[in-house]
Amino acid sequence: xxxxxxxxxDADQGLVSLSWTVEGSLQRPYQVSKKSLMRASSDLRDVLNxxxxxxxxxxxDPFHPFKSDLCRxxxxxxxNLFVAVDGDTQTADNVRDYLSEAPVPYQDFFITTDGLVxxxxxxxxxxxxxxxxxxxxxxxxxxxxVSSLCGSILHPKRLPLQRxxxxxxxxxxxxxxxxxxxxxxxxxxxxEFCDKLHKLDVGALTDWDSCEEAWTRIYKYDSVISVLGHSxxxxxxxxxxxxxxxxxxxxxxxxxxxxxxxxxxKRAGTTSDSLLLLNVCSSAVTDDRYGPLAVAYGAGFHGMIxxxxxxxxxxxxxxxxxxxxxxxxxxxxxGQAFELAQQELYPRSLLYxxxxxxxxxxxxxxx
Numbered sequence: 001x002x003x004x005x006x007x008x009x010d011a012d013q014g015l016v017s018l019s020w021t022v023e024g025s026l027q028r029p030y031q032v033s034k035k036s037l038m039r040a041s042s043d044l045r046d047v048l049n050x051x052x053x054x055x056x057x058x059x060x061d062p063f064h065p066f067k068s069d070l071c072r073x074x075x076x077x078x079x080n081l082f083v084a085v086d087g088d089t090q091t092a093d094n095v096r097d098y099l100s101e102a103p104v105p106y107q108d109f110f111i112t113t114d115g116l117v118x119x120x121x122x123x124x125x126x127x128x129x130x131x132x133x134x135x136x137x138x139x140x141x142x143x144x145x146v147s148s149l150c151g152s153i154l155h156p157k158r159l160p161l162q163r164x165x166x167x168x169x170x171x172x173x174x175x176x177x178x179x180x181x182x183x184x185x186x187x188x189x190x191x192e193f194c195d196k197l198h199k200l201d202v203g204a205l206t207d208w209d210s211c212e213e214a215w216t217r218i219y220k221y222d223s224v225i226s227v228l229g230h231s232x233x234x235x236x237x238x239x240x241x242x243x244x245x246x247x248x249x250x251x252x253x254x255x256x257x258x259x260x261x262x263x264x265x266k267r268a269g270t271t272s273d274s275l276l277l278l279n280v281c282s283s284a285v286t287d288d289r290y291g292p293l294a295v296a297y298g299a300g301f302h303g304m305i306x307x308x309x310x311x312x313x314x315x316x317x318x319x320x321x322x323x324x325x326x327x328x329x330x331x332x333x334x335g336q337a338f339e340l341a342q343q344e345l346y347p348r349s350l351l352y353x354x355x356x357x358x359x360x361x362x363x364x365x366x367x
Contacts, residue, residue, distance in 0.1 A: 002108040030087030040080040044073040048309035067134040074125030109142035120308040122350040148303040160361040167201045167218040171227040180317040231280040266300035276304040303356025333361035
C-alpha cells in the first residue's frame, strides 16, 4: 500500500492544489489556502525551534519534552491540509477520513512538489487520538519520500555522474566548523572524513567572494554545493560580523538571497547537473521560490536538502558529513543517502527534508 500527493498551485491566486492518490486510485484535486498552510507550518516550526534551543546533544530524544506542543501544532497543520476553498471538497473529506483511521504502519508516502510551499511533513500529526500522543506524528506511520518537480530534467543515462567531470564546493562558516569539530558529539572518524571532504576540488571556502570566484571555474562541471553557515532572515553568514568590520568585510562574509541566487545560477546553455545542500537554519522554508530556491529549482539544478527549523551547529555538521558520506563516497543516490542519514541520526534528522530528485548520484569521489 502507498499514498501519493502532488502539490502544485498558483502563487498569484494564493492557492495550493492537492492531488491525492489513495491505494492506487487518483482523487479529484482540491485547493487550500496557501496563507493558512504557511501559517500552520510556521507555528509548527516555532515549536521545532524551541526543541533546538533546549537541545544539549545528550538527550536521546530532544523532541519528547515538547510532545504535547508538537502534536497540537502538527494536528492544526493536518487540519489545514483539508480545508478546501475550491475544487472537489468531497475529496478533502474522504482523504482526511482515510488518514484518520490509523493507516497501516510503514507504508510509503510519496510527495511531489513544484516548490510553491514546503511543509514539515515529519511532524504533521494524524488525528487518531487526542493531539498529545507522540506516536501519532506522521513519520510513525509512513516512510515519507519528498521529491521536487522543479529545476532541470535529470537524464538517467548520465547516472551516476562521472567523477572526472564532478566538482564539490564547500562554503563554510569557519568559527562554526572549528567549534563543532571540538565537540565530543563528533567521532574521530567523522573529523577525519570532514578533513578529506574539505580538501576536494576547490576546497573549503570561508567567504562569499571566494565562492563566487570558484563557481565561475566549476559551473560547467556536475557538482554539489554544500553550505554550512548561519542564517539571519534573508542573509547567509560565513562569519560573525559586526558593523565595525566595514562594508567590504561585511559583503565578503554575508550574502543575501538575491546575491546568492545571482552567484550560483548557471549560464544559458550549460548542461551540467548540480545539487544544493543548504545547511543553515530553516533553509527549507519557502517564499515563492525566492532566494536559494531560485538556485535549487533553477536550470541545471535538481533540488536541495534543507532544514525545517533552526539546527545546532554541531548537528548540522554531523548531518552534512553523514549525508555526503553516502552520496559522495558510498555509491548511494540522493534518495538512499537521505533515508540512511535519517535512520542513523534519528530523531534529530527529522528536522531535514529532501526536496530533490532522489535519483541524483555520482561515482565515489574517493575511497
